[in-house]
Amino acid sequence: MNDLSELIPIPPKGNMNHGLSSAQEATMLKIFRRPGDLTAKCSDPSVGLKKLLVFGIKAGPLKVSGMKYAVQSLFQIFDQVKSEQPEVYDQVKTAGMLCVRGRRANPGKYSNHSWGTAIDVYFGKSVVSQGVHQTQRGVYILYPYFNNHGWYWGAEFSGDSVDTMHFELAEETILKIGTMKPMAKSVQKKAVKRKVKAEESSGANRR
Numbered sequence: 001m002n003d004l005s006e007l008i009p010i011p012p013k014g015n016m017n018h019g020l021s022s023a024q025e026a027t028m029l030k031i032f033r034r035p036g037d038l039t040a041k042c043s044d045p046s047v048g049l050k051k052l053l054v055f056g057i058k059a060g061p062l063k064v065s066g067m068k069y070a071v072q073s074l075f076q077i078f079d080q081v082k083s084e085q086p087e088v089y090d091q092v093k094t095a096g097m098l099c100v101r102g103r104r105a106n107p108g109k110y111s112n113h114s115w116g117t118a119i120d121v122y123f124g125k126s127v128v129s130q131g132v133h134q135t136q137r138g139v140y141i142l143y144p145y146f147n148n149h150g151w152y153w154g155a156e157f158s159g160d161s162v163d164t165m166h167f168e169l170a171e172e173t174i175l176k177i178g179t180m181k182p183m184a185k186s187v188q189k190k191a192v193k194r195k196v197k198a199e200e201s202s203g204a205n206r207r
Contacts, residue, residue, distance in 0.1 A: 004091050004138030005124025010155040010164055016143060020152045020170035023117065025109050027174055035114040036100035040107060043100045045116075053098065053116050061089055066097040066116030069177055070169055074119070077145050088141050095120040095127050095165060104130055105161045118168035128164050135164035143167075150176075 028035075032052065037043040045053060055065040060078025064071060082089040098116035103109050112118040122128065123138035135155055143153045150173035154166030169177075 002137055003124075004088060004136060004141075005122075005126075006137045007128070007134040008137055008140060010133055010135050010140075010162070013156055017147060017152050017156050017170070020147060020150065020172055022152050022154075022157070023112050023168055023171045023174045027171055028110065028112065028115055028117075031174060031178065032115050035110060038102050038108075038110060039100070041101060042098075045098070045100055049100075049115065061092055062094045062119075062121075064094060064097045064119065066119070067169075070097075070117045070119075073149050073151070073169070077149050077151075081142065081145055085141055088138050091123050092138060092142070093122055095122055112168045117174070118166060120163075120165045121167065122165050130163045130166075131160040132164065133162055139164060 033048055034046060035049045036046045052067050053065065054068050054071050057064055057071050059071050059074035060082065062074070062078070064074065066074075078089060081092075097113065097119040099111070099113040101111055101114060103111045113120075120127065121139060121142065123136045128134060128136060128139075143155070146153060146167045150170050151167045152170040154161075154163035154168070157163055157166075
């Protein structure tokens, strides 16, 4: 496979995120309330938001903290990626998921990372900075998987807001979640099962 960190052009607008749009701050605030203090750097999640979060979960190849629904969705995405694109699965990295803060390009509004419904992914040694109208080959391979599971790709943000390492649960997905029921036990249980299965497999290989 080609170098997954290689920079390539992003697709033309209209060729990605079909039927999906970026989740609006008004929608996020209405459904999930204020996530915490609006700061330039990560601040503590609010008490109410913490009830919707899971922390330090291994979702496929990535260790993440975020909203329960989003983490469960990552499980599903990377199960498929592992089966169909094993090299991509093995090499993908994350630059973060949960971070209660303002947007880089518009600090007066919350980033969707604030609710743990967005994740930044990259390949190789460095990320692609916001505003760069290129993406890494590995991220380009991943974006249809995220789109198929209701995630919006930040490559379609306008102008200097373009953010090709950024994926977020789309507005349409957030509206479906509504007043989401707790899923922590489900996510935690799946993570534990995977860990036990991996340990059993490792033990069998040593016999």
